[in-house]
Structures are given as C-alpha cells and as structure tokens.
Amino acid sequence: MNKKRNKLILNLLPVFLGVLFAFFMIPVEDQARETDRDLSVTFVDVGHGDAILVSNRGEHLLIDAGEAPGTDRLMEVLEERGISRLDWLMITHEHSDHIGGVMQVMNKLDVDYILHSIEDPQIDMKRIGRRAIRNGTEVMQVHPGDAFPVGDALATVVGPYTYVGDENNSSVLLRVAYGDTSFLFMGDAEEEEERELLDAGYDISADVLKVGHHGGETSTSPELLEAVEPKYAVISCAEDEAEYPAQSVLDRLADYVEEVFITGRDGNITFLSDGEEVGVVVN
Ligand SMILES: [Zn+2]
Numbered sequence: 001m002n003k004k005r006n007k008l009i010l011n012l013l014p015v016f017l018g019v020l021f022a023f024f025m026i027p028v029e030d031q032a033r034e035t036d037r038d039l040s041v042t043f044v045d046v047g048h049g050d051a052i053l054v055s056n057r058g059e060h061l062l063i064d065a066g067e068a069p070g071t072d073r074l075m076e077v078l079e080e081r082g083i084s085r086l087d088w089l090m091i092t093h094e095h096s097d098h099i100g101g102v103m104q105v106m107n108k109l110d111v112d113y114i115l116h117s118i119e120d121p122q123i124d125m126k127r128i129g130r131r132a133i134r135n136g137t138e139v140m141q142v143h144p145g146d147a148f149p150v151g152d153a154l155a156t157v158v159g160p161y162t163y164v165g166d167e168n169n170s171s172v173l174l175r176v177a178y179g180d181t182s183f184l185f186m187g188d189a190e191e192e193e194e195r196e197l198l199d200a201g202y203d204i205s206a207d208v209l210k211v212g213h214h215g216g217e218t219s220t221s222p223e224l225l226e227a228v229e230p231k232y233a234v235i236s237c238a239e240d241e242a243e244y245p246a247q248s249v250l251d252r253l254a255d256y257v258e259e260v261f262i263t264g265r266d267g268n269i270t271f272l273s274d275g276e277e278v279g280v281v282v283n
Pocket residue numbers: 049050095097098188213214
C-alpha cells in the first residue's frame with residue numbers, strides 16, 4: 001500500500017489544477033482506440049445499481065460495486081483489463097445496490113483505500129471495515145473539498161454537505177477533471193442534496209453527468225442541469241424497471257444534453273477523454 005497518498009488526499013485542488021494542463025493533448029480520432037494518456041470512465045451494466053471504473057495511467061478508482069449478481073459484470077470488466085489492484089474504492093452510500101458488491105471486489109483485488117462519507121456505519125460497512133483491517137486497506141471518511149489523483153486526473157469530493165438520515169441524500173458526490181474535460185458523479189442524490197451542491201458554489205460543470213438515483217423522478221432538477229451543462233448523461237439502471245428512469249427525467253435531459261445512455265439498454269458504456277474532448281464507446 002502506498003502510504004504517501006495519505007498526504008495527497010486532502011485539499012489538493014489548487015496544486016493539481018496547475019499541473020493538469022501540462023500534459024500533451026492527443027485527440028480522440030478513433031473513439032475505440034485508447035491511448036496510454038486517455039482517461040477512461042466505464043459505467044458497468046450491473047443491473048439496478050452503480051459500478052463505475054475510472055482509470056488513467058495504470059491507476060484506478062472504482063465508484064461503488066453494484067450488488068450480486070450484477071457485480072459479476074464488474075468483475076468481468078476488471079479481469080478483461082487485467083486490473084488486480086484498485087488505488088481507490090469510493091462507497092457513495094450504504095444502500096445494497098452500491099455497497100453490496102464491495103466484499104466480492106475485496107475478495108479478488110487489492111484495494112489501497114476505501115473512501116466514504118458515512119457517519120454511522122451499518123452492518124455492511126462494519127463488515128467491510130473489519131475486512132479492510134485484515135487486508136491492509138485503509139478506510140477514510142471524505143468531505144467536500146478533499147481531492148485525490150487518479151493518474152493525471154483529479155477527483156474532488158463536492159458533497160455531501162450534511163449527513164442526513166436519508167442515505168440517498170448523503171451520497172458522496174464526485175467531480176473528476178482531466179485537462180479541459182470533466183465528469184460529475186451524483187450517486188443517488190435527490191433534490192435536497194442537489195440544492196446543497198448548488199448552494200456550495202463549486203464548479204460542477206461537466207461533459208458527462210452520472211444522473212442521480214438511477215434516473216428517479218426526485219433527482220436531476222432543471223437547476224442542476226443548468227449548472228452542470230452536460231453534453232452526455234448516463235443513467236445506471238436495469239432494463240425494464242418500472243420506476244427508473246422516470247419519463248419526466250428523460251424529458252428534462254432531452255432539453256439539456258446531446259445524448260443519454262442507459263446501462264440497462266446500452267450495456268457497458270465507456271468514455272475516453274484526451275483532456276480536450278470526450279468520446280464514447282458503447283458495448
Ligand atoms: Zn442506488
């Protein structure tokens with residue numbers, strides 16, 4: 001485990017903004033051809049749940065791990081890419097469709113750090129904490145303003161501001177910036193947490209928006225979409241779910257984004273960024 005990262009994680013935003021623009025820009029001419037410098041962000045089709053793999057220069061951040069049996073799809077992606085170690089595993093909140101597959105991941109992969117914002121751990125998180133101690137994985141609570149590198153990309157925690165009884169509205173919100181491109185991951189946040197995020201005044205503009213709460217109707221307000229101005233939106237949910245995504249959310253998204261991807265319909269979705277442009281590969 002790389003202990004020096006401990007020093008890197010807190011409030012490094014000003015330092016990293018300076019270096020983010022220093023690398024060479026290589027255009028995404030062939031969207032299917034990934035270069036070493038590309039940031040890749042894969043939304044894995046885990047059914048109802050989230051599992052998102054962010055990779056650059058051999059470093060990896062996993063945001064949530066879905067739950068069985070969907071986590072098997074995530075394990076396939078990790079195996080196909082020869083990934084046996086994660087630098088960071090972010091647990092956005094404790095609902096089973098996000099945290100349920102974490103033990104399966106920990107059984108197979110070395111994990112340097114588990115990050116979360118949970119104030120009052122329940123059974124699953126306690127179990128993960130015990131396993132982390134045995135595995136030598138460090139578990140850290142994160143707060144808005146904390147930042148950490150994934151290769152040459154920078155991930156910044158932009159929420160939650162308050163930890164409320166409602167798990168969804170206590171989701172860790174993350175913005176990943178790479179050169180001029182960025183991604184915003186909304187966990188299962190609903191309107192309440194969206195309002196806090198907007199009030200906080202962070203730069204939350206993003207080329208790609210991971211839509212909150214599987215496209216549920218109580219998330220993704222017009223105010224949020226106006227602030228983010230995404231080109232693409234991704235909804236992570238199973239095929240043929242009654243509630244997800246809500247038609248009202250699809251209608252709102254249609255007013256703001258060029259294209260909406262849905263894991264349950266499109267399968268795994270990978271975005272590649274060269275720091276200037278974002279391309280998309282659906283498989
Ligand atoms: Zn969820």
